Every structure is written in C-alpha cells, then in structure tokens.
Amino acid sequence: DTGVSQDPRHKITKRGQNxxxxxxxxxxxxxxxxxxxxxxxxxxxxxxxxxxAQLEKSRLLSDRFSAERPKGxxxxxxxxxxxQGDSAMYLCASSTGGVGKLFFGSGTQLSVL
Amino acid sequence: xxxxxxxxxxxxVQEAETVTLSCTxxxxxxxxxxxxxxxxxxxxxILVIRxxxxxxxxxxxxxxxxxxxxxxxxxxxxISDSQLGDAAMYFCAYxxxxxxxxxxxxxxxxxxxxxxx
Numbered sequence: 001d002t003g004v005s006q007d008p009r010h011k012i013t014k015r016g017q018n019x020x021x022x023x024x025x026x027x028x029x030x031x032x033x034x035x036x037x038x039x040x041x042x043x044x045x046x047x048x049x050x051x052x053a054q055l056e057k058s059r060l061l062s063d064r065f066s067a068e069r070p071k072g073x074x075x076x077x078x079x080x081x082x083x084q085g086d087s088a089m090y091l092c093a094s095s096t097g098g099v100g101k102l103f104f105g106s107g108t109q110l111s112v113l
Numbered sequence: 114x115x116x117x118x119x120x121x122x123x124x125x126v127q128e129a130e131t132v133t134l135s136c137t138x139x140x141x142x143x144x145x146x147x148x149x150x151x152x153x154x155x156x157x158x159i160l161v162i163r164x165x166x167x168x169x170x171x172x173x174x175x176x177x178x179x180x181x182x183x184x185x186x187x188x189x190x191x192i193s194d195s196q197l198g199d200a201a202m203y204f205c206a207y208x209x210x211x212x213x214x215x216x217x218x219x220x221x222x223x224x225x226x227x228x229x230x
Contacts, residue, residue: 033217042204043158045217056217089156099146099208102218104158
C-alpha cells in the first residue's frame with residue numbers, strides 16, 4: 001500500500017494557462033474524490049468517481065474544470081484558462097466505497113499569477 | 114444544504130493535558146456520518162475518528178473520543194494525554210448516508226491545535 005499519490009506537488013502558472021493534475025489512488029480503491037482547499041478553509045468537495053464513472057459534480061466545478069478517470073485507475077483534473085481565484089490546494093482521496101475510510105494524498109498546491 | 118461549524122479557530126493545550134474541540138452541524142437528515150480529520154503540516158488529511166448517527170454510543174479510538182449529541186447537532190472531539198504529534202489542523206466533517214446522492218464530505222473551517230511542551 002503506497003498511499004494516494006498526487007503530481008505535481010506544486011504548480012505555478014500564469015493566468016489564462018491550462019493546468020492538469022494527476023492522482024493515483026490506492027490500487028484496490030474503486031472510489032476517487034477531488035477536493036479543493038483554500039487558505040484558512042476546510043476542503044470543499046469537487047467531484048467523485050466510482051470506477052471510471054463520474055457520479056457527482058459540485059457547483060464549484062465550473063465548465064473550465066474537467067476531471068477524468070480512464071479505466072478506473074488514475075484520475076486527472078484539468079483547469080482551463082486559469083484565474084487567480086483558482087489558486088488553492090487540490091486534494092485527491094480514494095476509498096473502497098460505501099462509507100469507507102477516505103485516504104487522502106498530500107495535494108497539489110496551485111498558484112495562479 | 115448541510116453546514117459544519119467549528120467555532121474555535123485555534124486551541125492551545127499543555128502536553129499530557131486534555132483538550133476538547135467543538136463542532137456543530139446543520140442537517141435535516143436523520144441518518145448520516147460524522148468525522149474528525151487531522152491535517153498536519155505535511156498536508157495529508159488523516160482520519161481520526163468516525164461516528165454513525167444511528168449509534169448512540171460515542172466512538173472512541175485510543176486517546177481520541179467524541180461527545181455526540183444528536184438533538185443538539187453537536188460533535189466534539191476530546192483528546193486525552195495530548196502529545197506533541199497531535200499538533201495539527203483538525204477538521205470536523207459531515208457525510209450524508211449512502212444512496213442519498215451527494216457522496217462528498219462537508220468540512221468545517223478547522224481548528225488549529227497547538228501543543229505546548
């Protein structure tokens with residue numbers, strides 16, 4: 001069990017650029033979640049997958065955001081035309097389903113200049 | 114919509130003492146789940162303890178225990194024999210029951226716990 005892995009750990013980009021983050025969940029976990037955490041706040045739910053199916057998206061996930069989980073393994077979160085308000089830490093978590101324990105990665109810290 | 118409120122932005126406790134972190138929540142559901150997560154400087158969220166709303170018995174995990182008051186919608190975390198490694202941000206979180214649609218956790222804003230040696 002190598003834990004949930006996120007890449008990159010830090011990303012600095014200019015406003016208007018596109019960015020993509022990757023999350024590798026624990027191998028036997030079929031559920032994968034994306035959260036966003038801004039300074040001084042708790043994580044906010046963005047979306048989740050059961051296997052390759054994206055089952056729910058938060059209102060926070062504007063049309064500039066897209067997430068995929070091809071083949072039900074790793075997931076990517078892409079932000080198009082980044083804005084300064086997108087600066088945050090993006091956390092990924094995985095679980096075995098039901099109300100199982102969520103295992104979180106260490107996050108990707110995005111700074112939009 | 115569910116909301117989770119943590120009214121203590123920061124708490125400080127002497128090593129080996131006991132501290133209680135407060136959390137209240139708002140929901141119209143009768144069945145749900147409550148959690149306390151710890152986020153150390155490494156940023157990785159770690160589950161501390163979980164409580165099912167249908168269980169009257171308060172959850173306990175070693176030095177960590179909760180006081181779950183369903184009618185008052187209160188869910189506090191007690192840490193006994195505080196250790197330096199307990200220093201972190203602590204987040205209270207709520208989850209609707211499975212099959213209810215929203216599968217994500219709703220988190221509070223967190224309490225920064227400082228352990229004084």
